[in-house]
Amino acid sequence: MNLVFGKYVPLNSVLHRVDPRSKIIALFVLLVAIFVPDSWWAYLALSLFCILLCALSKISAKTVLKTFKPLIFMMVFLLVINCLSIKTGDVLAEAFGFAVYSDAVFNTLKTVVRLLLMIIITTVLTATTKPLDLTLGIEYLLKPLRVVKFPVHEMAMMISIALRFIPTIIEETMRIMNAQKSRGVDFEEGSLKEKINAILSLIVPLFSVAFERAYELADAMEARGYVPGNARTRYKELKFGFIDAVYMLSAIAILAFSIFTKIYL
Amino acid sequence: MKIIEVKNLVYSYDNKKMAANDISFEIEKGSYTTIIGHNGSGKSTLAKLMAGLLEAKSGEILIDGIKLNEENIQSIRNKMAIVFQNPDNQFIGSTVKDDIAFGLENHQVPGNQMEAIILEYAHKIGLDAFMDKEPSNLSGGQKQRVAIAGALAMGPDIIIFDEATSMLDPKGKRDIKKIMSDLHKEKNITIISITHDIEEVLQADNCIVMNAGKILMIDKPSKIFEKSEELRKVGLEVPFSALVKEALKKEGLKVKSDDLEGMVKELWQLHSNH
Amino acid sequence: MAITFKSLSYIYDKGTPFAHVALDKIDLSLEEGKVTALIGETGSGKSTLVEHLNALLLPSEGELEILDYKMVAGHKTKGLKMLRKKVGLVFQFSEYQLFEETILKDVAFGPMNFGVTPEEAQKKAVKALKLVGISEDLFNNSPLDLSGGQKRRVAIAGILAIEPDIIVLDEPTAGLDPKGAQDIISLFMKINRQYGKTIIIVSHDNDMVYNYADEVVLMSKGHVVTKKETVEFFDDDALLDEYGILRPQIVMFKKMLKDIGFKLKGENRTLEDLSKTIVKEVRR
Numbered sequence: 001m002n003l004v005f006g007k008y009v010p011l012n013s014v015l016h017r018v019d020p021r022s023k024i025i026a027l028f029v030l031l032v033a034i035f036v037p038d039s040w041w042a043y044l045a046l047s048l049f050c051i052l053l054c055a056l057s058k059i060s061a062k063t064v065l066k067t068f069k070p071l072i073f074m075m076v077f078l079l080v081i082n083c084l085s086i087k088t089g090d091v092l093a094e095a096f097g098f099a100v101y102s103d104a105v106f107n108t109l110k111t112v113v114r115l116l117l118m119i120i121i122t123t124v125l126t127a128t129t130k131p132l133d134l135t136l137g138i139e140y141l142l143k144p145l146r147v148v149k150f151p152v153h154e155m156a157m158m159i160s161i162a163l164r165f166i167p168t169i170i171e172e173t174m175r176i177m178n179a180q181k182s183r184g185v186d187f188e189e190g191s192l193k194e195k196i197n198a199i200l201s202l203i204v205p206l207f208s209v210a211f212e213r214a215y216e217l218a219d220a221m222e223a224r225g226y227v228p229g230n231a232r233t234r235y236k237e238l239k240f241g242f243i244d245a246v247y248m249l250s251a252i253a254i255l256a257f258s259i260f261t262k263i264y265l
Numbered sequence: 266m267k268i269i270e271v272k273n274l275v276y277s278y279d280n281k282k283m284a285a286n287d288i289s290f291e292i293e294k295g296s297y298t299t300i301i302g303h304n305g306s307g308k309s310t311l312a313k314l315m316a317g318l319l320e321a322k323s324g325e326i327l328i329d330g331i332k333l334n335e336e337n338i339q340s341i342r343n344k345m346a347i348v349f350q351n352p353d354n355q356f357i358g359s360t361v362k363d364d365i366a367f368g369l370e371n372h373q374v375p376g377n378q379m380e381a382i383i384l385e386y387a388h389k390i391g392l393d394a395f396m397d398k399e400p401s402n403l404s405g406g407q408k409q410r411v412a413i414a415g416a417l418a419m420g421p422d423i424i425i426f427d428e429a430t431s432m433l434d435p436k437g438k439r440d441i442k443k444i445m446s447d448l449h450k451e452k453n454i455t456i457i458s459i460t461h462d463i464e465e466v467l468q469a470d471n472c473i474v475m476n477a478g479k480i481l482m483i484d485k486p487s488k489i490f491e492k493s494e495e496l497r498k499v500g501l502e503v504p505f506s507a508l509v510k511e512a513l514k515k516e517g518l519k520v521k522s523d524d525l526e527g528m529v530k531e532l533w534q535l536h537s538n539h
Numbered sequence: 540m541a542i543t544f545k546s547l548s549y550i551y552d553k554g555t556p557f558a559h560v561a562l563d564k565i566d567l568s569l570e571e572g573k574v575t576a577l578i579g580e581t582g583s584g585k586s587t588l589v590e591h592l593n594a595l596l597l598p599s600e601g602e603l604e605i606l607d608y609k610m611v612a613g614h615k616t617k618g619l620k621m622l623r624k625k626v627g628l629v630f631q632f633s634e635y636q637l638f639e640e641t642i643l644k645d646v647a648f649g650p651m652n653f654g655v656t657p658e659e660a661q662k663k664a665v666k667a668l669k670l671v672g673i674s675e676d677l678f679n680n681s682p683l684d685l686s687g688g689q690k691r692r693v694a695i696a697g698i699l700a701i702e703p704d705i706i707v708l709d710e711p712t713a714g715l716d717p718k719g720a721q722d723i724i725s726l727f728m729k730i731n732r733q734y735g736k737t738i739i740i741v742s743h744d745n746d747m748v749y750n751y752a753d754e755v756v757l758m759s760k761g762h763v764v765t766k767k768e769t770v771e772f773f774d775d776d777a778l779l780d781e782y783g784i785l786r787p788q789i790v791m792f793k794k795m796l797k798d799i800g801f802k803l804k805g806e807n808r809t810l811e812d813l814s815k816t817i818v819k820e821v822r823r
Binding site: 130131132160161163164167168171213216217219220221222223224225226227230231232233234235236237 | 313316317318339342343346347349351353354355356357358359362363366367368369370371372373374375376379380383399400401415419
């Protein structure tokens with residue numbers, strides 16, 4: 001899999017050390033900051049900030065560019081649609097009785113820039129934060145929901161166990177798939193009926209193994225003293241420090257600048 | 266001193282076949298007991314009953330003199346840990362450290378004390394180099410070692426091993442058996458191990474043979490293996506040395522020793538005398 | 540020759556920074572009708588090699604001939620599906636491949652995938668189930684309700700019903716109790732002797748290998764170290780020590796006897812033969 005989007009990249013950077021809560025809040029603040037302004041000055045500031053983030057996270061430019069690749073088709077499609085529908089602004093070019101207007105190009109460009117910025121800031125979060133730390137951060141941030149009896153901790157436990165078992169389940173899927181291939185199952189070709197049977201031959205064993213695992217896991221957790229709803233201490237405590245505050249405040253500053261450009265420019 | 270007393274224990278999964286049929290036995294503190302029997306003889310059920318994961322239909326279990334019931338199960342779990350068969354299905358944390366921490370978190374050990382405890386027990390089991398590894402990068406034997414470190418970190422008096430070596434390769438099996446024997450000898454931890462491994466049965470103090478939910482025999486391993494016919498009848502293996510003794514007997518040669526080394530010496534003696 | 544590897548290499552994630560050579564220039568040929576044991580440490584490449592036999596993996600370099608099929612790295616081979624009919628692969632913990640509503644349907648699933656009519660497939664399934672010792676009154680039960688040992692047998696029947704010429708077993712006895720393990724091994728020996736099927740067995744259980752295999756192939760770090768007749772292999776002390784191979788118990792016993800001074804004549808492969816030889820020696 002060459003997909004980089006959403007994947008954790010184990011490096012040792014400043015951003016890897018920033019508190020996940022700070023990073024999650026910053027993500028939302030920056031998302032708002034991206035959608036508020038119209039001014040190119042705001043986008044320039046946001047772009048510079050994103051470049052700074054990438055540099056700080058030690059993620060290579062190549063990696064970031066790779067995440068853009070699947071979007072190229074969408075961008076071209078958007079440009080064509082906009083050129084056909086938007087007929088305001090100056091005429092930039094004309095051929096065969098068809099005119100391309102400046103607003104069409106600028107609108108497309110703006111959408112594209114917004115999208116790319118969004119992808120960069122999300123990638124920065126997922127690439128620098130372990131899935132488990134992300135869960136931990138979300139759990140801390142959702143703590144107030146406990147007041148309304150929302151099982152925040154149990155939810156977080158479920159997510160972290162799911163994350164832990166993803167590689168195991170993938171491996172299992174490959175194994176069952178191979179076993180069924182040996183029995184003559186063709187996962188690529190065949191009629192609809194054959195395809196349904198092929199999928200069943202994979203899904204049924206996968207579920208039965210998953211249930212078996214779940215039961216054994218529940219026993220293991222119980223034997224090790226886990227009781228849902230009981231108080232537990234924490235091995236990994238999140239500590240909100242100076243750089244976490246700086247990180248969050250700089251995101252807020254960018255948002256403030258975006259709002260400023262929206263109102264005054 | 267008795268650390269476990271089981272009295273008239275009865276359990277069945279569907280009220281038809283008895284998985285535990287009036288089982289009674291006692292286990293000495295600091296002893297090493299293996300439980301053998303073919304698959305479906307009720308060994309694992311017994312382990313789960315002792316660990317409080319199943320509730321007996323009748324009868325009772327005393328752990329260190331305290332009767333096991335729903336109220337005190339949590340405090341009894343401080344004294345007793347269990348290591349299961351499948352290395353993957355008991356690995357809860359995302360890394361070795363996190364997994365050892367899981368039990369400590371449940372028992373509300375203060376967060377700032379955990380690191381030291383985790384490092385101490387990981388070191389004892391030889392996991393120092395693996396602390397930040399994820400389960401998918403560990404072998405089966407290494408995962409079982411993590412499970413043992415996690416169990417030890419709770420400071421238990423008793424550890425139950427439920428076929429803990431059966432899914433491992435020979436090297437993994439050897440490692441885990443060695444650890445079990447060391448825990449028994451050096452840490453004076455009471456070990457109860459459900460197994461199919463004859464070699465392991467021989468390294469223990471006592472052996473319980475189960476069949477159809479009942480206890481067939483309880484004795485020292487050497488005594489158990491004298492009854493090779495009875496063991497075969499319930500689908501169990503006989504140690505190699507007993508097989509040699511039988512084969513020689515068939516050829517009209519009786520040897521006294523029970524172990525191979527003794528036999529070889531005895532045979533050489535006979536050869537030299539001739 | 541049933542199977543011939545010609546300087547075959549397999550590289551996982553070829554062309555990426557994670558590239559890993561799992562098989563390195565393997566040259567190996569296996570004869571028809573024999574029982575061959577494939578041994579070696581975890582990670583020595585046994586499983587990768589086995590997956591080639593069923594075209595689940597294709598060579599990265601070199602070539603592989605199985606019966607009438609030839610797979611050459613970089614070339615497309617046609618009819619790989621039919622190769623899978625000729626080579627049956629019984630995976631480790633094969634009970635996890637059962638999925639149909641009834642045992643009979645599950646066993647008939649394989650033959651039907653290879654184009655046999657439903658009636659014919661059913662016949663083959665019944666035959667295979669009888670061979671593995673599943674009683675007829677269970678045929679219409681769900682395979683998921685069986686005990687572990689029975690499930691494994693149904694899974695094996697599912698492969699036997701395809702009627703392959705070569706049967707490859709990956710740790711067929713893992714997780715079974717001694718009696719269950721013995722039953723499974725005896726079954727495959729019967730299949731080898733009665734039907735002349737070629738059997739390749741991957742195992743860590745050297746006692747079982749010694750008792751049943753005709754030849755042993757030792758793998759280490761992606762290489763084939765050697766292929767030898769079983770008795771000869773386990774008599775090679777230098778080799779066993781170099782690769783840290785556990786001796787089967789009878790070999791261990793023979794070594795103890797030799798070390799003390801006994802001169803044992805003959806192969807003495809079974810305990811029966813060995814005790815006869817011992818008695819002869821003692822009474823000489």
